[in-house]
Amino acid sequence: MKLDLKLVESPFVLEVTNESGVSIKMDATEKIGGKNKGMRPMEVLAGSLAGCMSIDILLILQKQRQEVTFYEVNIDANRRDSVPAAFETIHLIFSFNREVDLEKAAAAVKLSHEKYCSVSASLNPQIHIQTAVKHQS
Incomplete structure (x- = not known):
């Protein structure tokens, strides 16, 4: 299994993509500066x-x-x-x-x-x- 994770928006909006090109977004909690643009x-x-x-x-x-x-x-x-x-x-x-x-x-x-x-x-x-x-x- 290989995945790629990249920062798509500062400070913490991340995107994880699998080998098939399917992706999900993750973000940090708003308490520390997250933007609520992805799941924790x-x-x-x-x-x-x-x-x-x-x-x-x-x-x-x-x-x-x-x-x-x-x-x-x-x-x-x-x-x-x-x-x-x-x-x-x-x-x-x-x-x-x-x-x-x-x-x-x-x-x-x-x-x-x-x-x-x-x-x-x-x-x-x-x-x-x-x-x-x-x-x-």
């Missing part, structure tokens, strides 16, 4: 966890012939009040359409988190990752 790196990290797990979960449910027509993940991440301000907890709530069997969905979430998700495997094991599944509201 820690937001990208928490979103990457949810995205990685989602690919696994949707693939597992597809193989189980579960028809997913609604899917959403709400992410609530808490960071330490120290430097570095690492994650303490990440809570992921996975919502599915009513036709999806929640027992199968919960098993897919567990498999992803514990076995398949590369992002999950790459995070510090001290981060407490909590998951829940529900039907859409």
